[in-house]
Amino acid sequence: MSSRSALKPISQINVVPYIDVMLVLLVIFMITAPLMNPGQIDLPSVGKSLAPPIAPLVVVIRKDNTLALRDLSKSEQDQDVSRAELVEQLKEKQLFNADQSVVISADKNVRYEEVINVMDVLKQQQIKKVGLLVQAKGQ
Secondary structure, three states, X not given: OHHHHHHOOOOOOOOHHHHHHHHHHHHHHHHHOXXXXXXXXXXXXXXXXXXXXXXXXXXXXXXXXXXXXXXXOOOOOOEEEOHHHHHHHHHHHHHHOOOOOEEEEEOOOOOHHHHHHHHHHHHHOOOOOEEEOOOOOOO
């Protein structure tokens, strides 16, 4: 009877070797962690610009698809313009400052096609900075 019990497989896992390995790894990490230097990244710095930012030109598209130009830097009233006059005035203003941005302010009832047509006119004039002016909800 003793020979049968000797041939019976052991159904328990011996975890002592795993604990030994884990303790060795813990000691290694505890020793090496303080010795590691975190990477230092030298980021480039940017000085403040001497010139203040330039206020954008606003192309206003009204409900009846008429155009107006508003210069926010001069805080003038909207000037009613045709497409040809808009192109002339934008060319003139871009000569003085090529980086001046232009934003389109369209009434919400204006067809999307009209906004795209104005954007196309601006693109044909090589105006690089074009944006859309929107109003936040609740205002």
